[in-house]
Structures are given as C-alpha cells and as structure tokens.
Amino acid sequence: MGLEDCLSPVWNQAHVFLDSSTQGKKVLRRPYGRVDRPRLKKQLLARCIKHGVVFHKGVVKGAEHGEGVSSVQCADGTAVHSSVVLDATGHTRQLIQFAEGKKFDPGYQGAYGITAKVESHPFDVDSMLFMDWRDEHTAADPAMQNSNEKLPTFLYVMPFAKDRLFLEETSLVARPAVDFPELKERLQARMQHYGIKVTEVEDEEYCLIPMGGVLPQVPQRILGNGGSAGMVHPSTGYMVARTLGGAPTLADAIVEQLCAPTDKASSSRSEPGPQNEQEANAMAASIWNEAIWPVERLRQRIFFNFGMEVLLKLNLTDTRQFFAAFFDLSDHHWQGFLSARLTFPQLIGFGLALFVNSSNRARANLLAKGTPGLIGVFFNLAKTVGK
Ligand SMILES: Cc1cc2nc3c(=O)[nH]c(=O)nc-3n(C[C@H](O)[C@H](O)[C@H](O)COP(=O)(O)OP(=O)(O)OC[C@H]3O[C@@H](n4cnc5c(N)ncnc54)[C@H](O)[C@@H]3O)c2cc1C
Structure with missing residues (x-):
C-alpha cells in the first residue's frame, strides 16, 4: 500500500468560478484528492513499527546539547537522549530557533468549513470546486459585499455525494487573518444563496495557517521539517504533499551524516554519530543546507x-x-x-x-x-x- 492509497476520494478535475459569466468558469484538468488523515496516520505508524521505531509519549519542553549528545526534556520530567533531534511540532515550533530581533510576521490563510449531509446541492459530484469567487450571495448585504470586495474569500467544495459534501469559506491570505465569525457568516450567506439546506453537520473545521514570514535560523543544531521549518508554501498554504515528498531525502541526509565518520576508510570508530559539539553542529549544518533548505x-x-x-x-x-x-x-x-x-x-x-x-x-x-x-x-x- 502506497501513500497515494491514502487519497480518498479523488476527483478527475476541478472547477474555478471567477465570476458568474461564462468566461469566468475554468476547468482544471488535473486530479484532486482528499487526504484521508486517519488512513495516512495508520499507514505511517505501521511503517514506523515495521522498522523498529521506538515511541516515547510526552510533551517536549526543551533540549540541551553537549559532547555530541542532545537531551530532549519532557514535561513529565523524563529525558530522551540522541545524536540528532528533529523538531516536528508544526507551527508551535517548540525547539526551533529564530534569529533574534526578527519579527515573525506571516500572512494567514483562514478558513471555516463543515462536512455536512444536505437535502441537495448544486455542485457537480464528479469535480471538486477549487475556488468560487462569485459574490452574488452578498448582494442583499452591502456591508458584507463591501468587506468581501476589500478582503475577498472564496468557497472551496469537495462534493462526496448528491447529499453530502465539505464546504469551506477560505481567505487565501490576509494579514491580520480574516476572523472565524466573518468566515462563518459568509459561508452561511453562500449556502442560503445556493439553496443548500443542511440536515446534519458531521464535522466543523477551523483552519489558520501561517504563511511566509521569516525562516528559522539556517543552519542550527536542532533540525526542522514541515511547519516548524517554515515549509508552508507562502502563496497557497499547501505543505503536506511537499513535506511528505521531501521526507526520504531528509532521512537519507540524516543517515548519511550520522554514518559519515564510521564510513571513512581511515576511521577507527565503530559507533555512528558525532563525538563532540563541533561535529554535531557540522552534521546539522550539512543536513539543513542539503535537505531542509538547500539554496534552490x-x-x-x-x-x-x-x-x-x-x-x-x-x-x-x-x-x-x-x-x-x-x-x-x-x-x-x-x-x-x-x-x-x-x-x-x-x-x-x-x-x-x-x-x-x-x-x-x-x-x-x-x-x-x-x-x-x-x-x-x-x-x-x-x-x-x-x-
Ligand atoms: C483545518 C486545516 C486544513 C488544512 N488543509 C490543508 C491542505 O489542504 N493542504 C495542505 O497542504 N495543508 C493544509 N493544512 C495545513 C497543514 O495541516 C499543516 O501545514 C501541517 O499539518 C503541518 O504539519 P506538521 O507535521 O509540520 O505539524 P502538525 O501537523 O501541526 O503536527 C505537529 C505535531 O506536534 C505535536 N506537538 C506540538 N507541540 C508539541 C510538544 N511540545 N511536544 C510534543 N508534541 C508536540 C502536535 O500535537 C502535533 O501532533 C491545513 C490545516 C488546517 C488546520
């Protein structure tokens, strides 16, 4: 089973509505899949278990380094020791350092969405609706129309069936973020305009993704990946596919660096990994520069x-x-x-x-x-x- 099996459902194409005119409709001939998160998590965990990964459950508070060994402290008082530490705490960035004095000033993608059973909806179930910028739903409310003109949001729809779908009102990027009550109000106005009557809300989604802004210090002793390393695409908010795609390169770079001292023909070492802080810093720098943030x-x-x-x-x-x-x-x-x-x-x-x-x-x-x-x-x- 590959990671592509964690996409469900997959639509063969997507639509964009820029406005209500005939030219305003674009058909994007590219498949679009929804990540089935429980399935993805299950599959990644199964792979870890198969390869002998040992888990330690705890909330990370900090990390210390000395003699080529890092010690990660957990809130319960336990500590985990290792040669390399990678911070994957997402946008909390628990361990990753940012250059002092540099303000973290990202844009924000904000979205409010629901997965719902409905009486009916007007969307084509064979296509996903990537962006709907039509604004007729604001016509009866000049204040909403005005604020949508200044800070536009679009509708994003994954139609699962004729009576079940995911609808989300999304602000592509704003600084400060468009707040959730406003997104919710605009979504409700849209649903009313499209005659969508909800019979059951299965799930509600509140989305706030920091985009762009300053990067972590490159390089640094702790490694980063995903949100902690600032990998979100600053113009779209996407990151999951890129991070998963880059993970093997990152893993290879870590293995290569850890094994480099023992791989040298002249080496008398039997244990992989750094033996002092200088080596540990040099290894981390190579990994940052080759696999996390290469110059390209x-x-x-x-x-x-x-x-x-x-x-x-x-x-x-x-x-x-x-x-x-x-x-x-x-x-x-x-x-x-x-x-x-x-x-x-x-x-x-x-x-x-x-x-x-x-x-x-x-x-x-x-x-x-x-x-x-x-x-x-x-x-x-x-x-x-x-x-
Ligand atoms: C509603 C919503 C919809 C989204 N849709 C998309 C999309 O369609 N496409 C896309 O590419 N991206 C999307 N994103 C963004 C994407 O989910 C994030 O960019 C991505 O999850 C970040 O991945 P990550 O692994 O870096 O961090 P996370 O997924 O945030 O994982 C971090 C993990 O670290 C844990 N953690 C945090 N602090 C600590 C600590 N101190 N100790 C121990 N553990 C800790 C957290 O509990 C969490 O499990 C969406 C985000 C949201 C909220």
Missing part, C-alpha cells in the same frame, strides 16, 4: 513570499483578474507553481508569462503592487549568492 528552495521561497505580498494587496476585482491570467497559463506553469515544483529560473519564466497573459489593468496592478517588493526580492536573493 531558499530562492523559490523568496519568489513565493513575493507572490504572497502581492496577493495580500489584491481586492476581489484584482484577485479575479489575477486568477484569470493564472489559470490561462500553461499546465506546466500553473501546476508547477501550486505544487512548488518550479525551479527559481522557471519561476522567473512563470512571472513573465503571467505578466504577458494579464489584462492591461491587471498588468498595471501587478506593476503598482509588485514593484516595491522587488527590492526585497533582490536583497534576499543576494544573501543566497555563494551559499
């Missing part, structure tokens, strides 16, 4: 951060124009951008193609809202030269 990924993130800063400035009209140009790009460009598979030079090509594809008004907008951020892009890129 750092440059990619600079571009995505720039994208996020532009998105933060777009109102509903601008957002529609942006996505009209975005989804008219080649599959290679829009899919590569969303899945973080484009290299930095390819991202430059993406940016130019987006600019060429945009309407005159959208181009003027991109120039006005993007140009100030370009200085930061060049400054941050300069810091990666020679790494």
Whole structure:
C-alpha cells in the first residue's frame, strides 16, 4: 500500500468560478484528492513499527546539547537522549530557533468549513470546486459585499455525494487573518444563496495557517521539517504533499551524516554519530543546507513570499483578474507553481508569462503592487549568492 492509497476520494478535475459569466468558469484538468488523515496516520505508524521505531509519549519542553549528545526534556520530567533531534511540532515550533530581533510576521490563510449531509446541492459530484469567487450571495448585504470586495474569500467544495459534501469559506491570505465569525457568516450567506439546506453537520473545521514570514535560523543544531521549518508554501498554504515528498531525502541526509565518520576508510570508530559539539553542529549544518533548505528552495521561497505580498494587496476585482491570467497559463506553469515544483529560473519564466497573459489593468496592478517588493526580492536573493 502506497501513500497515494491514502487519497480518498479523488476527483478527475476541478472547477474555478471567477465570476458568474461564462468566461469566468475554468476547468482544471488535473486530479484532486482528499487526504484521508486517519488512513495516512495508520499507514505511517505501521511503517514506523515495521522498522523498529521506538515511541516515547510526552510533551517536549526543551533540549540541551553537549559532547555530541542532545537531551530532549519532557514535561513529565523524563529525558530522551540522541545524536540528532528533529523538531516536528508544526507551527508551535517548540525547539526551533529564530534569529533574534526578527519579527515573525506571516500572512494567514483562514478558513471555516463543515462536512455536512444536505437535502441537495448544486455542485457537480464528479469535480471538486477549487475556488468560487462569485459574490452574488452578498448582494442583499452591502456591508458584507463591501468587506468581501476589500478582503475577498472564496468557497472551496469537495462534493462526496448528491447529499453530502465539505464546504469551506477560505481567505487565501490576509494579514491580520480574516476572523472565524466573518468566515462563518459568509459561508452561511453562500449556502442560503445556493439553496443548500443542511440536515446534519458531521464535522466543523477551523483552519489558520501561517504563511511566509521569516525562516528559522539556517543552519542550527536542532533540525526542522514541515511547519516548524517554515515549509508552508507562502502563496497557497499547501505543505503536506511537499513535506511528505521531501521526507526520504531528509532521512537519507540524516543517515548519511550520522554514518559519515564510521564510513571513512581511515576511521577507527565503530559507533555512528558525532563525538563532540563541533561535529554535531557540522552534521546539522550539512543536513539543513542539503535537505531542509538547500539554496534552490531558499530562492523559490523568496519568489513565493513575493507572490504572497502581492496577493495580500489584491481586492476581489484584482484577485479575479489575477486568477484569470493564472489559470490561462500553461499546465506546466500553473501546476508547477501550486505544487512548488518550479525551479527559481522557471519561476522567473512563470512571472513573465503571467505578466504577458494579464489584462492591461491587471498588468498595471501587478506593476503598482509588485514593484516595491522587488527590492526585497533582490536583497534576499543576494544573501543566497555563494551559499
Ligand atoms: C483545518 C486545516 C486544513 C488544512 N488543509 C490543508 C491542505 O489542504 N493542504 C495542505 O497542504 N495543508 C493544509 N493544512 C495545513 C497543514 O495541516 C499543516 O501545514 C501541517 O499539518 C503541518 O504539519 P506538521 O507535521 O509540520 O505539524 P502538525 O501537523 O501541526 O503536527 C505537529 C505535531 O506536534 C505535536 N506537538 C506540538 N507541540 C508539541 C510538544 N511540545 N511536544 C510534543 N508534541 C508536540 C502536535 O500535537 C502535533 O501532533 C491545513 C490545516 C488546517 C488546520
């Protein structure tokens, strides 16, 4: 059983509605799957058990290092000792250090959603609805219409059956976050407009994902992965696929570093792992630079951060124009951008193609809202030269 078996259901295509016009509907010919989290967790745990992973249940409070050994302290007073510690505490970032004086100032993706049984709904069950930017549901409420124009949110729908679906009102990125009561109110207005009558709410989802902002100190003695290492795609909020995809590379880099001293032909050592702090720091630095934040990924993130800063400035009209140009790009460009598979030079090509594809008004907008951020892009890129 592979991790792809943890996707259920899978839709063969997705829809985007920019507005209610015929041209406003886009069909994205790319499969879209929902991660079955209990199944994924079960499968990952089974793999760990099969390979002899030993678990220790506890709340981590801190870590100390000395003589090449790290000691992780738990709230119950126990300690776990090891050569390498990886912080996977997500956005709590319990052990990972950030550069002092640097403010953590991310954008936030906020969303409120429900999984519900309904009498009926108007969505095509063979497609998932990736983004619905239509705003007719706000017509009867000028205050909602106004706030949605300034800070737009979209509807995201996974239709499971004709009478069961997941609906979520999502703010792509905002700083500060759009709050949950507002998201809930907009979702209810939308459901009323679409004539969706809920018969049972099975689950409620409150989502708040920090996006972009400063990275942890690279390198540092403690390793990071996922949320703790700032791996969320700053322009989309996605991270799960990328982190799972990168996990084997990270695991290989750790094994390689731990075994390097014993692998040397001249070595008389029998035990893998560092023997002092200098070695431990050097090993951690190699892993950060090769597998967690290699220079190519750092440059990619600079571009995505720039994208996020532009998105933060777009109102509903601008957002529609942006996505009209975005989804008219080649599959290679829009899919590569969303899945973080484009290299930095390819991202430059993406940016130019987006600019060429945009309407005159959208181009003027991109120039006005993007140009100030370009200085930061060049400054941050300069810091990666020679790494
Ligand atoms: C409602 C919602 C919907 C989302 N949808 C998507 C999506 O569609 N696609 C996508 O890519 N991302 C999505 N995300 C974001 C994604 O879930 C997170 O970015 C991801 O889970 C972060 O993974 P992680 O392993 O780094 O951290 P987490 O999944 O947060 O896991 C961290 C773990 O560490 C534990 N922990 C924390 N502190 C301590 C401590 N001191 N001691 C011991 N354990 C500790 C926590 O209990 C938790 O089990 C969504 C998030 C939410 C909330």
